[in-house]
Amino acid sequence: MEKEMICIGCPLGCNLIVKVDGEEILVSGNTCPNGEKYAKEEISNPARIITSTVEVKNGELTRVSCKSQRAIPKDKIFDVMKEIRKKEVVAPVKIGDILIENVCDTDINIIATKNIKKEV
Amino acid sequence: MKYDVIVVGGGVIGCAILRELSKYNLKIALLEKEEDVCSGTSKANSAIIHAGYDAENGTLKARFNVEGCKLTKQLAKDLDFTYINNGSFVVCFDETDMPGLENLYERGIKNGVEGLEIISGEKARELEPNLSKNVYAALYAKSAGIVCPFEMTIAFGENAIANGAEIFLNTKVEKIIKNDEGYLINDKYQTRCIVNAAGLYGDFIHNLVCEEKIELSARKGDYCLFDKEVGSLVKHTIFQLPNKFGKGVLVAPTAHGNMLIGPSATDILDKEATATTQKDLNMIIEKSRLSVECIPMNKVITSFSGLRARPSGNDFIIKEAADNFFDAVGIESPGLSSAPAIGVYLSEMIANKLNARKKDNFINTRKGINKLNKMDKETRAKLIKENPLYGNIICRCEEISEGEIVDAIHRPIPATSLDAIKRRVRAGMGRCQGGFCSPKVMEIIARELNKPLQEVTKNNSASLLVYGRLGEEE
């Protein structure tokens, strides 16, 4: 299998060519070691940090922004989003508060990225 | 519900007539199909009070324009709407155009226009330094002006309400039945008399009642509006003398300090087709540069198009078309300028017919929404002290406060949509075109009218802005 991808490590955006031959992953087109690392991860376990918002009750705002504590495997992103959409929390919320624990059995938590005070 | 007179259509014509009728001892109402008055032709036009040299001598257009131009000055003071007597030029570019310009001058004098003068290109450029060097001569009309058509229409409507009139919004007239007492509209509104001021749909309303059918067609005009930064590029309204290359376009300041160019003139079939086209926009840009070479296209903040109702003849149709059914239709340019005079004329005609007498307690003046950014420091500070909402700026480009928006929502004609707010207080009318303030204005509307934010619309009920809350099933 041969795959083209753009490295997102830095603004250079190198065009990478990745050859997968069984266990072996061969990367070319990169100009630095980070490119190789990125490409290998993209092939073996592509994952992304997910950011969204969660409904808050009794807060100064009605949504609290959140993120996955670590990168979520790409094929689970929409399942995770479903959970986030369903979730409701109650103010106050502080940055780092766990909003959803072990989301979709990924062993990754969804945490708050904003402080939401109680509505006065 | 029983009325003496019902006006169909809440444009500037309908509202001007309603206001004049409210001087009499009559029970009157106005029906408007949209969520706000001033939602059709009246909201998208050149916003010019013409001097009155344009229309053929002896026409209704000529008569009402010249009278309307004179009336507007005083009305703007009485009813607190923005009007500036800036004067206009009709420019020509060649010596061979002079007979045309002189013709216009003669016609103006015959029509009773005061303060007309033909001036040389040099003189014109002295008065208007950014005028093209190719301008050969100009017809200078000192009595011409510019107006805020929204404020004007709303002022008429609100003053009428203060004098006992009723306005029903979101009320589309679909059925009119003649009966012994006059007419029954939509099986609900009984009236002795109808005024048809339904703009583009004036033919539909007319044809519901009258034997002799009429047809109105739509003519579209595209405009570009420029940032206030270049609002003083011209001080006068600059028209072009129609010649063999066409009618020409205008370059004008607006009553609120922007600059406007346009309109194009394209006949269209769909009476709701207010879409601008690249062709028309290109045309107005190109033509406007004949008058003012340095039109800065990078300062355009929006473009829009307006539709005019074209009668099959060349004049307004203003008459009693059936017993106690009065038409005020086919009001193309100079309709805005003529509105005050049409109001006086028709209301007198109807009052005569119905034997109505003038009230002695008519309220002649109306106060508009406070404009804090136009006030001196002390008055502004005092008002904020009285109502702190005047201190919370919502629209940063036009410097409009929460207090002004709340005022607009609770006026006699309530502003319930984003566009209605924009027309009244100019929030969202500025250079960012509502980018920053529209979510906040939506929130204020929802709060003040006690409804969910997703029910706040741009204008009519189908113009949804958002689709419910995130995470909510639809």
Added chain:
Amino acid sequence: MKYDVVIIGGGPAGLAAAISVKKQGIDNILIIERDDKLGGILNQCIHNGFGLHTFKEELTGPEYAQRYVDKVLELDIPYILNSMVVDISADKKVTYVSKQDGLNTIEAKAVILAMGCRERPRGALNIPGYRPAGIYSAGTAQRLMNIEGYKVGHEVVILGSGDIGLIMARRMTLEGAKVKCVAELMPYSGGLKRNIVQCLNDYNIPLLLSHTVVDIKGKNRVESITLAKVDENRKPIPGTEKEYKCDTLLLSVGLLPENELSKLADVQLSRVTSGPLVNDNFETNIEGIFACGNVLHVHDLVDYVSSEAELAGYYAAKYILDKKEHHKYLNIDVKDGVRYTVPSKIDVDNMEDRIVVRFRVDNEYRNKSIAVLKNDEELKVIKKRVLAPGEMEQIFLNKNELHDAKTLTICLKEAQ
């Protein structure tokens, strides 16, 4: 009231500037913020990718903002919210409006402009068609979604590949909307490459380069958008039109520094950036008025905004503490692909030992060099594999290299 330093705007630039002023030992400061929170537009930028340079970790916008807000609180820096500055005079009188203070004028020894920027609206592009509901600048849609919590659209076309547009393409997709495509007028993207990968490629959203909107249909809500290819003069090519059914058009077609206030204070603006022209102290032509952040020039990384604002704050403090007068400037000229520089001039005698000069290029370039010419001779050449208008570049200048400079030019040249 009299203040030493008044900072207009409590976004990332204003906060970093204020902290820096305070650290120089000046306490009599005031931050004036128009919104009901400090942090500015970062509060709605809930995506990650902020702070890699500043904090060596990847934060979301609200988290990045909170770090600065916490610092402001910790240092006890005075600020007022819901307060809109409506006037600044050249003699540094600042007038603002608020519920609590009404219309209030204060005096400042120094003013730091940090008002940020605004999005270019549809009107500026003169896109023909109807004007229905459902046309949003990307930032407005972002606020409606991320702060207010509303669904903005189901089927979306995005015009402009600026970063906010790309971020919103992903955001709306995650919330269940179908983003049909992103159209870009230019032959290259206006956003960061990593955003194209993460926001578009990840979700199979096509990026149509050299395309623009030629018609908008829908009388009430958007019903469809017609795109067409454009030629090299950016004019639509007849026959290439394609209609996309959708209910939403997002515009991400550029940001404009918001300098209406600066103009009131007679601050001279660059015709290229629309931001103030500043010297190496981030001081405008009006003595004691400084500028930083997106009001000065639009940045792609907030980290750079913070570091720039920190310097502006430092120099504003220095201005008050030891009034230096600038007499002689060396202008930085630009040519051959370089659009502008910030600063645009340097007071060599009084400059720091080393300064950073930031700029943007006017096109996409490969294998070029950035050249600094002193007295028309090469002072330094930095090889670059890729240069793009969407990415801000920077070079460093040293004082000891410039003492004999009569002219200084930054340009692009073929790489050797």
